[in-house]
Each structure stands twice: as structure tokens, then as C-alpha cells.
Amino acid sequence: MDLEKAQNRIIDFIRNETGKAGVNGAVVGISGGIDSALTATLAVKALGKDRVLGIYLPESSLTPAVDSEDANILADWLGIEYRTIDISGIVSAFMDAVPESKSADRLTRGNLKARTRMSLLYFHANQLNRMVIGTGNKTELLLGYYTKYGDGGVDLEPIGGLYKTEVWELSRRLGIPEPLITKKPSAGLWAGQTDEAELGISYVKVDEVLKMLEKGAEHEKILNAAGISAEQLSSVTGRIERNKHKRKVPPVPELY
Numbered sequence: 001m002d003l004e005k006a007q008n009r010i011i012d013f014i015r016n017e018t019g020k021a022g023v024n025g026a027v028v029g030i031s032g033g034i035d036s037a038l039t040a041t042l043a044v045k046a047l048g049k050d051r052v053l054g055i056y057l058p059e060s061s062l063t064p065a066v067d068s069e070d071a072n073i074l075a076d077w078l079g080i081e082y083r084t085i086d087i088s089g090i091v092s093a094f095m096d097a098v099p100e101s102k103s104a105d106r107l108t109r110g111n112l113k114a115r116t117r118m119s120l121l122y123f124h125a126n127q128l129n130r131m132v133i134g135t136g137n138k139t140e141l142l143l144g145y146y147t148k149y150g151d152g153g154v155d156l157e158p159i160g161g162l163y164k165t166e167v168w169e170l171s172r173r174l175g176i177p178e179p180l181i182t183k184k185p186s187a188g189l190w191a192g193q194t195d196e197a198e199l200g201i202s203y204v205k206v207d208e209v210l211k212m213l214e215k216g217a218e219h220e221k222i223l224n225a226a227g228i229s230a231e232q233l234s235s236v237t238g239r240i241e242r243n244k245h246k247r248k249v250p251p252v253p254e255l256y
Contacts, residue, residue, distance in 0.1 A: 001162075001166055003166070003169060003170050003173055004173075006161070006162065006166075006170065007042070007170060007173070007174070010042050010046075010158045010159065010161075011042055011045050011046045012046075013046075013156075013158055014026070014042060014043055014046035014047065014133070014156065014158050015046040015047065017131070017155075017156050018046075018047065018131055018156075021131060021155075023129050023130050023131050024051065024128060024129045024130055025047055025050075025051030025052060025053070025128070025130045025131075026043045026047060026051065026052050026053070026130055026131055026132075026133045027052075027053045027055060027121050027124050027125040027128070027130050027131070027132050027133065028040045028043055028052060028053070028054050028055070028132075028133045028135065029054075029055055029056075029057060029117055029121050029132075029135065029151070030054040030055060030056045030071045030074060030075065030082070031056070031057075031067065031071065031135070031188065032056070032066070032067030032068065032069070032070035032071040032074075032180070032183075033067075033070075033135075033180065033183070033185060033186070034167060034168065034171055034176070034180050034181050034183075034185070035135040035136070035137055035140075035159065035167060035185075036074075036135040037070075037074050037171065037176050037177075037180045038135075038159055038167055038170060038171045038174070038176065039133055039134070039135045039158055039159055040052060040054055040074065040078060040080065041078060041171075041174055041176060042158055042159070043133055043158070044078050044079075044080060049078060049079045049080050050081075051130075052078070052080045052081075053080065053081050053082075053083070053124060053128065053130065054071075054074070054075050054078070054080050054081070054082045054083070055082075055083050055084075055085060055120065055121060055124060056068065056071040056072075056075075056082065056083070056084045056085075057084075057085055057086075057087050057116075057117045057120060057121075058084070058086055058087070059086070059087050059088050059091065059113060059188075060086050060088045061088060062188065062190070062191060063188055064188075066183070067188065068084075070177075070179055070180050070183070071084075073177050073179070073180070074176075074177065074180060077176075077177060083124075085120055087113060087116050087117060087120070090116050090120075091109075091112060091113055091116055094112060094116070095109075095112075106189070106190045107189075109189075109190070110147075110187070110189030110190055110193075111147045111150055111189075113150075113189055114146075114147035114150025114151050114187075114189065115147065115149055115150045115153070117150065117151070118132075118149065118150050118151065118153040118154075121154075122153075125155075131155040131156060132153075132154045132155050132156075133154065133155065133156050133158060134151070134152070134154030134155070134156060134157040134158070134160070135151070135159065136151065136152065136154075136157050136159070136160055137159050137160065137162050137163065137164050137166075137167050138159075138160055138161055138162055138163045138164075138166075138210075139163050139164040139203060139206060139207055139210060140164070141157065141160050141247065142210055142240060143199070143206070143210075143236065143239045143240060143243065144239055144240070144242065144243020144244070144246045144247065145195070145199070145239065145243075146246070148245075148246050151187075152246060163207040163210065163211070164185070164203040164206075164207055165203060165204055165207045166207075168181055184196070185203070199235070199236075199239075200231075200232060200235050201228065201232045201235065201236065205226055205227075205228055205232070206236060208225070208226045209222055209226050209228065209233065209236050210236070212225065212226070213236075213237070213240075219233060219237075
């Protein structure tokens with residue numbers, strides 16, 4: 001990929017889409033990770049730092065201190081307005097109001113946290129007449145590796161055309177602080193969670209697989225070229241198939 005061309009197209013995309021919508025700027029959820037760092041950086045280049053609000057949404061009992069440090073580093077580096085809202089009380093109030101919550105598994109609880117964050121981002125976007133800018137990359141979108149109406153509930157996905165490995169490359173090109181680039185990717189939905197451990201395959205390998213799948217390569221060729229197991233390939237293709245519903249608008253029956 002021509003990263004300079006991609007960068008310029010994304011900047012134009014953000015500027016054009018917010019302009020067409022007639023909004024005053026952007027709201028970006030800042031996590032301390034590289035996807036949100038790159039998204040916020042490109043939004044600043046498109047709109048200017050005064051029109052980008054970064055919101056950090058930790059859960060005090062779970063979110064690592066390093067995420068707070070990295071989120072602060074990014075906000076200071078960009079010079080954007082930055083707010084921190086602890087979601088712990090909101091999540092606890094929800095769980096207290098639902099008796100069945102005591103038996104909820106960690107995925108159900110994790111999705112609740114992602115949807116709580118989405119609601120807070122939209123509250124600020126509505127209040128300020130801005131758009132919520134998503135931070136999902138192409139790898140995540142193809143795999144459906146995000147929460148429906150959580151981190152997938154956004155107005156724009158500017159880096160949705162970049163594979164995770166390309167996110168790292170473009171971030172280095174733009175000079176984003178190195179600690180954000182090298183830290184292990186995590187959605188932070190439960191203790192010890194990392195993306196690659198949950199996926200069962202590294203982002204380098206999964207991007208290689210996805211690119212070959214897009215070109216229509218046979219599974220045997222993918223296995224040989226990528227050097228992965230049949231179980232890993234099956235996991236990737238299974239995620240793509242299971243999560244098709246996330247990439248489509250809700251279906252409506254034909255009545256006429």
C-alpha cells in the first residue's frame with residue numbers, strides 16, 4: 001500500500017464526511033491503544049486540534065495504569081481537548097438493576113462495557129454537534145472482532161481500510177509515540193485479555209491470511225504460504241462467517 005496516498009485519502013474522507021453532515025467536529029474514544037491513536041491523529045490533521053475531542057473511558061478496577069499514561073501522552077502530543085470518564089459506576093448500576101447479571105459470562109459483561117462507552121461517546125457528540133469517529137481497522141472489521149453497537153456503533157470508520165499491520169506502519173510514519181505502537185493490542189474487556197491470544201493467531205499472520213482470502217486463494221495454498229495450522233485457518237474463516245451480521249444493516253422482511 002502507498003501509505004502517503006492512504007493517509008491523504010483518509011484525511012480527505014474525514015473532512016468531506018463531517019462537512020457533508022454539517023457537524024462541528026469529531027469525538028474519538030481514546031483507549032491508550034494504537035488504533036485510537038492513529039484515528040485521533042488523522043482526525044486532527046483533517047479538522048484541526050480544536051475540533052477533536054478525545055474521551056478516555058477506563059474501568060477503574062480493571063484498566064491498566066499504562067493505558068491512562070499512554071492516553072495522556074497521546075492527548076498531550078496532539079494538543080486536543082481530553083476528558084476522562086470512569087465507566088465503573090455506570091456498569092455497576094446496570095448490573096445491580098438486572099438480577100440475572102450475577103450469572104453473566106465475561107463476554108456478555110465485556111459487551112456491556114463496550115456499549116456503555118458507545119453511549120458516552122454519543123452523548124458528547126450529540127451535545128457538541130459532532131460525529132463519533134470509530135477506531136476499527138480492516139482486520140477487526142473483516143473478522144467481526146468488535147462489539148455490535150459497542151465499538152462498532154460509530155458514524156465513520158476512517159482506518160477501516162487499513163489492516164492492523166498497516167495501522168502500525170502508518171503510525172510510525174506519522175511519528176506517533178512508540179509506546180502506543182509496541183504495546184500488545186487489547187480491548188481491555190477483562191483482566192489479562194489480549195487480541196492475539198483471543199484470536200489464537202498473530203496479527204501479522206491473520207493479515208496475511210485475510211489478504212489471500214480476499215484474492216480468492218485456496219485454503220491449501222494459504223496454509224502453506226502463511227505457515228499456520230488448519231485450526232487457525234478454520235478459526236479465521238469461522239469468525240468471518242459467524243460475524244457477517246455485524247457488517248450489514250439489520251435485515252427487514254419483504255412485505256410487498
